[in-house]
Amino acid sequence: MGEYNFKFIESKWQKKWDEAKAFEAVNGSDKPKFFGLVEFPYPSGQGLHVGHPRSHTAMDIIARKRRMQGYNVLYPIGWDAFGLPAENYAIKNNVHPAVITAKNIANFKRQLKMLGFSFDWSREVNTTDPDYYKWTQWIFIQLFKRGLAYKQEMPINWCTSCNVGLANEEVVNGVCERCGGEVIQKRQSQWMLKITEYAQRLVDDLDDIDFLEKIKTQQRNWIGRSEGAEVRFTLTTGDEMTVYTTRADTLFGATYTVISPEHPLIEKLADKLENLDEVKAYQSAAAKKSEFERTELAKEKTGVMLKGVKAINPVTNTEIPIFVSDYVLVTYGTGAIMAVPAHDTRDWEFAKKFDLPIIEVVAGGKDVQQEAYTDVYKGTMINSGFLTGMPVKEAIPAMIDYLEKEGLGKRKVNYKLRDWVFSRQRYWGEPIPIVSCEKCGFVPLPESELPLVLPDMAEFKPGENGESPLANATDWINTTCPCCGGAAKRETDTMPQWAGSSWYFLRYTDAHNDKALASKEALDYWTPVDWYNGGMEHTTLHLLYSRFWHKFLYDIGVVPTKEPYQKRTSHGMILGENGEKMSKSRGNVVNPDDVVNEVGADAFRTYEMFLGAFDQSTPWSQQGLKGCYRFLEKVWNLQNILVDDDSVSADLEKSLHKTIKKVGEDFERMKFNTAIAAMMSFMNEVTKKGSITKGELKVFITLLNPVAPHMTEELWEILGGKGLLSLAKWPEYDPAKTVDDEVEIVVQINGKIRDKAMVPAGLDRSGLEEIAMRSEKIKELTEGKNIIKVIAVPGRLINIVVK
RNA sequence: GCGGAUGUGGCGGAAUUGGCAGACGCGCCAGACUUAGGAUCUGGUGCCCCCGGCGUGCAGGUUCAAGUCCUGUCAUCCGCACCA
Numbered sequence: 001m002g003e004y005n006f007k008f009i010e011s012k013w014q015k016k017w018d019e020a021k022a023f024e025a026v027n028g029s030d031k032p033k034f035f036g037l038v039e040f041p042y043p044s045g046q047g048l049h050v051g052h053p054r055s056h057t058a059m060d061i062i063a064r065k066r067r068m069q070g071y072n073v074l075y076p077i078g079w080d081a082f083g084l085p086a087e088n089y090a091i092k093n094n095v096h097p098a099v100i101t102a103k104n105i106a107n108f109k110r111q112l113k114m115l116g117f118s119f120d121w122s123r124e125v126n127t128t129d130p131d132y133y134k135w136t137q138w139i140f141i142q143l144f145k146r147g148l149a150y151k152q153e154m155p156i157n158w159c160t161s162c163n164v165g166l167a168n169e170e171v172v173n174g175v176c177e178r179c180g181g182e183v184i185q186k187r188q189s190q191w192m193l194k195i196t197e198y199a200q201r202l203v204d205d206l207d208d209i210d211f212l213e214k215i216k217t218q219q220r221n222w223i224g225r226s227e228g229a230e231v232r233f234t235l236t237t238g239d240e241m242t243v244y245t246t247r248a249d250t251l252f253g254a255t256y257t258v259i260s261p262e263h264p265l266i267e268k269l270a271d272k273l274e275n276l277d278e279v280k281a282y283q284s285a286a287a288k289k290s291e292f293e294r295t296e297l298a299k300e301k302t303g304v305m306l307k308g309v310k311a312i313n314p315v316t317n318t319e320i321p322i323f324v325s326d327y328v329l330v331t332y333g334t335g336a337i338m339a340v341p342a343h344d345t346r347d348w349e350f351a352k353k354f355d356l357p358i359i360e361v362v363a364g365g366k367d368v369q370q371e372a373y374t375d376v377y378k379g380t381m382i383n384s385g386f387l388t389g390m391p392v393k394e395a396i397p398a399m400i401d402y403l404e405k406e407g408l409g410k411r412k413v414n415y416k417l418r419d420w421v422f423s424r425q426r427y428w429g430e431p432i433p434i435v436s437c438e439k440c441g442f443v444p445l446p447e448s449e450l451p452l453v454l455p456d457m458a459e460f461k462p463g464e465n466g467e468s469p470l471a472n473a474t475d476w477i478n479t480t481c482p483c484c485g486g487a488a489k490r491e492t493d494t495m496p497q498w499a500g501s502s503w504y505f506l507r508y509t510d511a512h513n514d515k516a517l518a519s520k521e522a523l524d525y526w527t528p529v530d531w532y533n534g535g536m537e538h539t540t541l542h543l544l545y546s547r548f549w550h551k552f553l554y555d556i557g558v559v560p561t562k563e564p565y566q567k568r569t570s571h572g573m574i575l576g577e578n579g580e581k582m583s584k585s586r587g588n589v590v591n592p593d594d595v596v597n598e599v600g601a602d603a604f605r606t607y608e609m610f611l612g613a614f615d616q617s618t619p620w621s622q623q624g625l626k627g628c629y630r631f632l633e634k635v636w637n638l639q640n641i642l643v644d645d646d647s648v649s650a651d652l653e654k655s656l657h658k659t660i661k662k663v664g665e666d667f668e669r670m671k672f673n674t675a676i677a678a679m680m681s682f683m684n685e686v687t688k689k690g691s692i693t694k695g696e697l698k699v700f701i702t703l704l705n706p707v708a709p710h711m712t713e714e715l716w717e718i719l720g721g722k723g724l725l726s727l728a729k730w731p732e733y734d735p736a737k738t739v740d741d742e743v744e745i746v747v748q749i750n751g752k753i754r755d756k757a758m759v760p761a762g763l764d765r766s767g768l769e770e771i772a773m774r775s776e777k778i779k780e781l782t783e784g785k786n787i788i789k790v791i792a793v794p795g796r797l798i799n800i801v802v803k
Numbered sequence: 804g805c806g807g808a809u810g811u812g813g814c815g816g817a818a819u820u821g822g823c824a825g826a827c828g829c830g831c832c833a834g835a836c837u838u839a840g841g842a843u844c845u846g847g848u849g850c851c852c853c854c855g856g857c858g859u860g861c862a863g864g865u866u867c868a869a870g871u872c873c874u875g876u877c878a879u880c881c882g883c884a885c886c887a
Contacts, residue, residue: 214807221806224886245887258887301885325885332886339887345804346885416886536881610828612815616808617880624815627828674817677827684827746823751868753823791867796822801867 004636006600010710014116022726023067023118025074027510027522034071035526036063037505037565039534039542040078040125042497043104044085048111049582050574050590050608050620051535057605057707058571058614058670059533060117064706065667067118068730074526075118076508078125079105083497087428091461097428101128111592115601116709118726123511127430127500132507134451135517136499137433139549141444142556144434148194151442154421158186158466184288188466191432191493193420195548199223200413201562202547210567212615215539222540224416229400230334231409233257233311236319237272241265241311244333244414247343247376248403249395252384253361254338255351257311258303258323261286262330266306274307279324286326301327301350313338314408315385325350333414341372348372359383362392420545422496427460427469429494437481437488446482454494468492501542502549505529505564517558524560532565543568569670572616574608579619590620602708603629609672609707631680632708635701638683638692639718645693652696655685657737663703664730672707679704694719699731747772748799749781765792772798 017023038059041052063075081101090097105126112119125132143149157171161181171183195202203223206216228246235241243257259265261283270276282304303325310319327346328337341351341358348371351358358368363382365373373379381387386402387395403409423432433445433452445452455476460469470476470492481488503517509526510518534543543565550564575581576588583589595604607628612618648656659682666675682700686692692700698719701712705725716725740761745768747755755777759768769792772778782802789801 217807218882221883224883226886228887243887247887327885327887329886337887344887346887349885414886416883540882610815613817616816618815621815621829623829631828673815674827677817680827744823748823748868751822756823789867791822793822793868797868799822799867 004633004711006602006711009714010114010116010601013710013713014113016713016724017116017118017726018121020724021122022724023073023075023120024122025076025120026072027525029072031070031072033074033526033530034063034066035074035505035509035528035530036066037076037508037529037532039538040080040501040504041108042080042083042085043101043108045089045100045104046584047104047107048592050592050595051571051582053115053592053605054574054608054614055533055535055571056112056115056117057608058672059531060605061609061667061672061706062531064118064709064726065664065730067726068702068705068728070729073118074123074508075120076123076125076505076511077112077117077119077121078123078504078508079108079127080497080501080504081105081126081128082429082495082500084426084428087426087460090428096456097460098128114596115592115605118709120508123508125504125507125511127504128428130451130453131514133430133500135507136430136495136503137445137450137452138447138517139503139553140430140495140499141433141447141450143193143552144442144444146552146556148197148552149422150192150194151189152192153187154190154192155185156188156190156421156425156466157183159183186466188425190421191423191491193422193548195420195545196415196417198548198551199225199415199417201551202417202544205547205551205563209563209565211565212569215536215543215568215570218536218539219544222417222544226414226416228412228414229403229409230412231314231338231403233314233338235269235322236310236312237269239265239268239309241322241336242334242409243336243338244412245338247340247396248399248409249381249384249387249390249392250340250343250361251313251315251338251399252387253340253342253359254313254320255341255357255359256321256323256339257336258325258328258339258347258350259336260328260330261324261326263324263335265336266324269306269309272308275304278304279306282324289326301325301346301353303327303350303354305354314403314406321356323350323354331418332416342368343373345372345374361387420548422499423493424496425462425466425468425492426494427454427457427462429496430454430499431470432491432493432495434491435479435481435488436491437484437486439486440481440483440488443481443483443488449482452490468494470494498542498545502546503553505532505546506553506559523558527559528561528563529565531567531569533569533571536570539570569615571614572612572618574611575617575619577620577622582620595625599625599629600632600710602711603632606632606676606707610676612673614670614672628676631676631683632711634683634687635704635708636711636715638686638697639715641686641691642697643691643693646695646698647693648695648699649693651689652686652692654737654740655682656696656699657733660699660703660731660733661735661738664733667706676707701725702728702731743795745795746797747775747778748797749778750801751799754778754781761795764794768792768794768798772800 036059038055063073067073086097086101159176159181161179226246229248230242230244233241303323306322311322313320339347341347342360360368361384362379364379376392379392381390381395400411431452431454434442437443455473462469477490506518510522553559554562607625659678662678663675701715705712713725742758743761744758746753755775769790785802787802791799
């Protein structure tokens with residue numbers, strides 16, 4: 001027997017799998033399908049970090065097991081390759097981003113191959129490939145044609161030092177990620193996608209899919225649905241303002257109103273305002289505040305009262321002041337609120353600062369002069385006319401009914417979700433396939449002209465005024481209008497990185513189709529994705545965006561399902577050995593290349609799955625890694641005690657069947673650590689026994705194969721197994737052989753363990769009791785005492801309660 | 804502030820419905836083999852005042868029985884952050 005030479009074994013089997021096309025999924029198969037998905041990586045210059053293999057190995061285990069169970073498995077991979085780091089690197093080093101991206105992809109590919117994942121490499125996709133982004137552009141055009149993509153002036157992040165527009169991701173703690181310069185808001189025309197149109201469906205359809213509950217919760221919170229009412233206030237000038245509230249019940253307690261600094265009402269009332277200068281000054285001060293300052297100063301309320309105009313509370317008919325304050329957001333509701341200081345913390349703070357009246361309309365809290373009482377579930381209405389005496393929960397609909405009847409307001413649902421800012425003033429992204437024509441406005445390219453290829457440029461620094469680098473590609477920009485044939489200009493903004501990743505999983509089903517993003521047959525067969533594992537950090541970005549795009553594609557008949565992913569799970573982070581997040585600056589980064597070089601891919605994979613609970617963050621441990629290597633080496637060395645016999649021996653049969661059951665079930669629940677622990681236990685038992693038959697070892701390495709595929713494949717060959725182990729049959733267990741004939745039960749007195757006994761497995765309560773009472777130890781301890789009660793739990797314990 | 808977690812030996816972590824707390828691995832201790840050991844093998848390893856007690860962040864409660872259920876409280880991490 002040779003030594004455990006993982007280097008030789010691993011490259012040998014990787015080559016064999018490639019040659020045999022062992023992991024290629026089949027389109028047009030009549031087998032049941034399984035579509036397992038992991039997030040395709042952004043090919044960064046740093047190469048793979050240890051977080052990638054955690055997710056990839058987990059899904060690889062599931063995919064390998066499914067394959068052995070007879071499924072037609074699609075486990076694909078690709079590259080989410082547009083994005084800022086490549087572009088920034090390109091600017092700094094004067095290399096084209098395409099060059100650096102190709103180099104990074106080659107490195108990532110080498111690393112992923114070295115880890116032995118059972119990806120179907122024949123379906124590899126790359127978001128920067130024109131054959132791919134042709135369809136990203138195609139989807140954009142469909143969105144545009146249906147009014148879901150529109151251009152609007154929006155504030156963007158502007159670095160005052162680099163003189164350049166920044167994506168949100170580039171603004172860290174309110175300053176420019178690259179230079180640390182101050183970031184302010186600058187208005188610029190931007191492409192937007194109407195994700196808000198799908199808000200309700202994005203919430204509702206969560207009920208039908210199998211996502212981790214915390215993922216659903218996070219998406220629901222992000223979408224932020226709230227039910228309330230819009231209420232119309234008449235002003236003393238005869239004008240009107242509409243406010244949004246979820247607490248219509250408190251209208252009797254509204255003692256002032258507030259509008260946001262950007263609210264159009266200010267413009268409208270301009271001539272009537274006695275303190276217009278003061279108001280204007282406040283507006284411009286608010287506009288100048290950076291996002292950072294606004295959140296920094298969140299606690300301290302500021303504002304200005306509009307002089308010369310008041311609002312009339314529609315139920316009390318009292319005149320109440322109108323304030324302008326930046327604690328009210330123009331982007332939510334109507335940009336105006338009615339303030340009820342007695343029952344809203346923010347209004348209370350504002351009222352205290354400006355010395356405004358606080359009127360209690362819900363009784364049951366503490367003194368509202370001391371703090372706001374905001375509980376919706378308790379409390380009774382007071383000082384509220386026809387609502388007085390009602391509990392809050394009834395008063396809310398009662399008030400809305402009244403407002404609707406009187407024509408003073410109406411029911412209204414609002415969402416926190418905003419439309420998606422889809423423009424980036426950047427080079428390294430998909431060009432937006434729209435031209436702007438003076439006569440025809442925005443015109444989409446005809447589909448026959450796709451892909452609109454990103455022009456090759458030597459200079460891709462962003463423009464002076466926050467324009468995209470593409471603004472310098474004059475030959476490319478100037479074109480003719482597809483509609484009228486006149487002179488027109490191309491859109492110079494590109495799409496964000498989220499564009500290509502919003503539909504990539506669909507492309508895997510039919511990766512080389514040049515007629516459609518994928519054929520109908522392929523989509524019908526493969527979608528939805530059965531199981532998608534990825535990081536929590538994408539929950540309100542990629543995961544939400546791609547659900548939106550998928551629903552849109554469903555609406556226009558491109559995909560057959562409402563939801564893209566049937567099941568979504570998430571893995572915890574791997575921390576540095578010191579328990580901190582891995583980062584270059586902390587110097588605690590573990591490089592997969594080094595690990596594989598030292599202990600091999602199989603030990604690396606095993607440790608990544610063993611180091612802790614899959615869904616939780618856990619620190620890396622070099623010693624722990626060694627432990628997994630030792631385990632594999634011991635498995636390898638079982639050859640030393642091999643008995644040439646294809647049957648399973650009587651004394652290992654039960655353990656083997658129990659292990660099959662445990663490993664299979666634990667894999668499904670992503671309890672990889674306990675599955676591996678069970679295999680370690682089995683191996684320890686074999687070692688203790690001193691021998692293992694060929695038959696037993698074959699079953700055992702089949703179980704281990706999804707975790708450590710190379711070594712088990714080599715052993716399979718040594719044992720004379722037929723074909724590839726990776727394509728062999730997953731073992732089944734006999735439930736009858738997973739239960740012991742005899743079990744140890746404990747005998748307790750008053751809940752404390754006093755004795756143990758081996759009893760037949762099926763023994764009933766009275767049988768157990770009899771055995772317990774016969775025990776010498778128990779006799780002794782219960783002597784002269786009063787037995788009050790005996791609790792017997794078959795298969796577990798007997799508890800004798802004495803006094 | 805809101806939302807979501809998490810808290811168990813020296814360490815990473817186990818523990819379906821409440822039913823032997825500490826599986827498995829690391830580390831540590833002892834022994835074996837060795838010229839040698841950061842190799843390998845064997846045995847041991849929660850704590851203590853050790854014939855008996857005590858132990859799952861802390862304080863209570865329910866129960867024959869609580870890591871698990873209930874009430875309160877503290878700590879740490881993550882996400883959102885003036886959303887009316």
